[in-house]
Amino acid sequence: MDLAGWCLAVGGFSLDFYADRDLDAEGPRAEMRHNPLTDGSLSPSIGLAFSITFIAISFATTLLVAPWALLPWSIILAIIVGLALHFFERPLTRALTLGLLQGLYALMGGASGRLSPGLWLLAGMFFFAMFGGRGMIDIRDFPQDKVTRVQTLPKRYGVRRTAQFTAFCLLTAYALSLAVYFTGEFSSIYLYLDLAFIAVGLVCAWLFATRPSPRLAYILTLVCMMGMGSLICLAMILGSM
Numbered sequence: 001m002d003l004a005g006w007c008l009a010v011g012g013f014s015l016d017f018y019a020d021r022d023l024d025a026e027g028p029r030a031e032m033r034h035n036p037l038t039d040g041s042l043s044p045s046i047g048l049a050f051s052i053t054f055i056a057i058s059f060a061t062t063l064l065v066a067p068w069a070l071l072p073w074s075i076i077l078a079i080i081v082g083l084a085l086h087f088f089e090r091p092l093t094r095a096l097t098l099g100l101l102q103g104l105y106a107l108m109g110g111a112s113g114r115l116s117p118g119l120w121l122l123a124g125m126f127f128f129a130m131f132g133g134r135g136m137i138d139i140r141d142f143p144q145d146k147v148t149r150v151q152t153l154p155k156r157y158g159v160r161r162t163a164q165f166t167a168f169c170l171l172t173a174y175a176l177s178l179a180v181y182f183t184g185e186f187s188s189i190y191l192y193l194d195l196a197f198i199a200v201g202l203v204c205a206w207l208f209a210t211r212p213s214p215r216l217a218y219i220l221t222l223v224c225m226m227g228m229g230s231l232i233c234l235a236m237i238l239g240s241m
Contacts, residue, residue, distance in 0.1 A: 001069065001109050004061035008073065009105070011054035012080040018047045019084035062108075069111030072104045079104075091138070091153045099131030118185035122236070125176040132169025133225065135162040136208065140217035163212035167205040170224075174198045174205075177232060181239075190239025197231045204228075 021038045036042045042050075055077065062073050079097050082088055088097045103123040110119045138145070138152040139159055145152050153162040178198060181191045204220050 001062070001065055001111055004058045004065065004069075004073070005105050005109055007054045007058035007061065008076060008080075011051045011058060012076075012083075012101075014047060014054070015051040015080060015084045018044060018051060019086065021047075062111075066111040069108050072108040072111070076101060076104050076108065089151055091151050091156045094151070095131050095134035095153065098134045099127040099129075102130040103127035116183070116185055118180050118183040121176050121180045121183065125173045125180070125232075128169045128173040128176065129224075132166040132173070133221075135166035135169075136217050136221055136224070138162060139166075139212055140214055140221055142214050142217075159212050163208050167209035170201060170205045174201050186236070186239035187241070190235045193231060193235035193238070197228055197235065200228055200231075 017035050021035055021044060036047070059070075059073070062069050079088075079101055083094075083097060088094055103126050106123040106126050107115070107119065110116075135153045139154050139162055142152065142154050142159065146155060153165070157165070174197070177194050180186065181194060201224070204224055208216060208220055
């Protein structure tokens with residue numbers, strides 16, 4: 001299922017490059033996005049074929065390993081296609097789809113086992129982490145996005161309100177991550193790593209809510225989505241052994 005999820009994610013991300021190839025040629029976005037379909041490194045037809053190939057591999061793998069997981073798989077694909085067709089262009093809708101994708105990937109990954117309470121709580125944690133994470137990404141990209149037609153949370157609601165929304169979602173995600181331990185499905189090592197995850201996260205949320213800026217958002221995006229993301233995944237792996 002890891003391979004199926006990875007291939008679906010690769011297909012989805014590359015399809016995003018295909019869908020945004022014209023938008024990524026506008027203003028500062030062209031320098032930030034480095035879209036190979038925009039700068040001519042790859043043709044759009046090759047980019048589309050690349051995306052379809054990885055999605056097809058994901059479908060075949062899911063069908064062979066856990067056929068019932070095709071339900072979350074299909075919802076994920078519907079969201080990916082909807083994003084590519086620009087059906088979800090409103091700021092909150094874009095944030096919602098990002099959260100749903102992460103939560104559904106967690107459920108899809110657990111398809112080889114059982115849908116336990118802990119798994120549902122983890123899916124909720126990933127949902128809120130990325131639901132709010134959209135606001136952090138939008139503030140990070142605000143200087144580039146404000147001169148394009150893309151709709152973002154800070155353009156609609158302002159930087160400070162977006163930062164407060166992000167902080168609320170992150171706090172909810174941290175609470176859910178702690179609740180996972182009390183299901184009894186993970187060992188104490190999960191708790192220790194999760195407490196470190198929460199401690200760092202609380203500092204990040206406080207800083208972001210009180211001093212929001214594109215520069216801080218850039219730094220915290222790296223901390224939250226790479227460092228803290230790796231930490232909670234490590235907690236899940238070691239805690240389940």
